[in-house]
Amino acid sequence: xxxxxxxxxxxxxxxxxPEWAEAVRGALLSEELLSLPERFNEFVQLTRENNRIANExxxxxxxxxxxxxxxxxxxxxxxxxxxxxxxxxxxxxxxRLDRIDGRLDSIDGRQDHTDGRLDSIDGRLDRMDxxxxxxxxxxxxxxxxxxxxxxxxxxxxxxxxxxxxAGQHLGIRLxxxxxxxxxxQDFFNSIYAAENNGIITEEQVHELERADLIFTGHRRSxxxxxxxxxxxxxxxxxxxxxxxxxxxAILSSAIGQTVLPVVIGVxxxxxxxxxxxxxxxxxxxxPEN
Numbered sequence: 001x002x003x004x005x006x007x008x009x010x011x012x013x014x015x016x017x018p019e020w021a022e023a024v025r026g027a028l029l030s031e032e033l034l035s036l037p038e039r040f041n042e043f044v045q046l047t048r049e050n051n052r053i054a055n056e057x058x059x060x061x062x063x064x065x066x067x068x069x070x071x072x073x074x075x076x077x078x079x080x081x082x083x084x085x086x087x088x089x090x091x092x093x094x095x096r097l098d099r100i101d102g103r104l105d106s107i108d109g110r111q112d113h114t115d116g117r118l119d120s121i122d123g124r125l126d127r128m129d130x131x132x133x134x135x136x137x138x139x140x141x142x143x144x145x146x147x148x149x150x151x152x153x154x155x156x157x158x159x160x161x162x163x164x165x166a167g168q169h170l171g172i173r174l175x176x177x178x179x180x181x182x183x184x185q186d187f188f189n190s191i192y193a194a195e196n197n198g199i200i201t202e203e204q205v206h207e208l209e210r211a212d213l214i215f216t217g218h219r220r221s222x223x224x225x226x227x228x229x230x231x232x233x234x235x236x237x238x239x240x241x242x243x244x245x246x247x248x249a250i251l252s253s254a255i256g257q258t259v260l261p262v263v264i265g266v267x268x269x270x271x272x273x274x275x276x277x278x279x280x281x282x283x284x285x286x287p288e289n
Contacts, residue, residue, distance in 0.1 A: 215227075242279075
């Protein structure tokens with residue numbers, strides 16, 4: 001029989017007999033403290049797993065940042081190209097403004113020869129006022145286009161490729177442009193004559209002078225030569241459709257022929273398609289490139 005007289009006896013017996021040590025530990029420590037080593041090991045494993053996942057996500061994040069930097073560099077390059085293209089377009093606009101100045105000088109020269117034609121001075125002055133108003137409206141349009149280089153560049157491209165576009169979408173060939181960035185003077189003389197005869201008003205003349213594009217051509221399907229009033233916009237909206245319809249109606253009254261209203265753009269939503277269809281306006285989708 002084992003006799004315990006003091007703490008020293010107890011410590012000695014615990015060292016000599018492991019089962020006593022286990023029994024004493026169980027009596028003194030709670031279940032939570034006994035399970036602490038195991039729980040600590042689990043915590044260590046969980047921490048290691050979380051660190052592994054965090055490292056993987058950090059690697060993915062670094063890859064994403066690298067992709068973003070590549071995309072940003074590409075965007076900057078496209079922006080530089082766009083700025084260069086806009087600068088070229090500005091040069092084209094300035095050249096056309098110089099030509100307008102030349103036409104104004106020509107008008108001044110013609111005024112010097114009007115002394116012998118007093119009976120027609122009033123009519124010609126009215127037409128000159130209309131032309132000056134038309135020039136002012138073109139300056140207004142140029143100002144708007146300078147604010148949006150992309151839209152201006154698109155209109156240049158459409159006018160340049162109108163023969164192909166009209167042939168493909170409208171079945172009209174042998175295109176003759178009457179109003180674009182340069183107006184056909186004989187055509188507008190007939191418009192001014194319609195105004196002088198009271199067929200259309202001065203404001204309606206200005207509307208035709210503000211049209212984006214007016215042209216005529218030959219339609220093989222019915223052997224006719226229709227007139228077309230087209231409004232150009234990257235994104236076709238309500239105003240584009242309304243202007244095309246109204247300006248086509250004005251031109252029809254002035255020349256006594258049916259005129260086809262058209263809107264040409266890159267994109268249009270279904271609501272605007274329905275509006276154009278309801279108003280008899282033809283929609284032509286022509287990409288920028």
